[in-house]
Amino acid sequence: MWNPDTQLQEHAQRYAAAHDGRHPYTDAWPWAEAIVAWHDQQSDQSRQMPHLEPEERSLVVAGVAESLRLEMARGHALGDIPLCQLHYELMTWLWLGKDFPAPGEVGWPAPSGPHADQWQALMDLVRTDPARGRVITRAVRETLRGLSNYGGHRPHLPGAAYRELMDHRFRTRSFDVVSLAEVAPTLGLPAPVADPGWYTGVVGLVTEKAA
Template identity: 45%
Template structure:
């Protein structure tokens, strides 16, 4: 059977709900998105000079940003098959832009709520729909939200690379294990789990807790 990229997200959402007692991946991503945006609001000055929070004084725009971060997490989990803690911070910065601008063989883009880009279910579905309405009603605001998502994850990536919270001898042990288990992955890969203590999130669902041996402040749990 030929690979169908437009079946990736629907198939993932169905499988996720089946494995998590009916909970939707977007709903489970929402607390993480809130934590990411809250962390950025607390950074004064911003972690990176040109990576500030664009909508700090606009509650509705803040809701759009949280919704966009949650959707980035959902898309990344669906496309990679990773648990939320294992998601690559570098990739997360551009996930929503890439997904919304991707074109099929017929040149058509995915439509939010359509077959290949299903709407989430659960308590935050209305926030998702409000965000997606921006695509047609306010393209400039939609572009600003996507830029803010990029800035959010770029700042977290910088934070992960510079924060001194690693146990002694961490890098050599974990890098050796990671490269043996997943030789195709980049050596400088930084995951969402690595900034979880700064976000106040615990425990962190990951595929393999040994991926984080040596992180004294990260509490991980094997994902179902």
């Protein structure tokens, strides 16, 4: 049973043991940078995207990386994270969820690694200036919502391949979901996934078997 008071630290320990001591936030960071860079290039950004000061962009990257980390702790390999729920994750933990730990508490420990300072800067803002913290959280949500909408069009899955893949997915697991790996060709990153066969036919995708 999922327990927010223990899940993050237990997942981080397991992840580090399987990934040369790295914290999951460390591996989420390049994805967050790529996602925010992609969103910056979109001409049809959501009208709900708040105005950001230039120095706040790094906080949005930190929030996207934390969203990925929180989803990974639910048992997803990075590439298998469902886009449809990713954009709600940080907002739920920070503002909407009941009885969730606060950042820095035992149940929501800070990450270790090279990007821990950016995580701390975001959470310090949330603590000291909640109004601005909500703006950054909304920017994270809209960035990830835009990626989810983009992924929903299956940009790297031609018609014939789409039909074959859907047949495979429903035959083997009886469901379909758009995950981060399906937009990885746009982001320019190889995707760690549990089952590379789940993505057969996605053009330009390079998969790695997740540890």
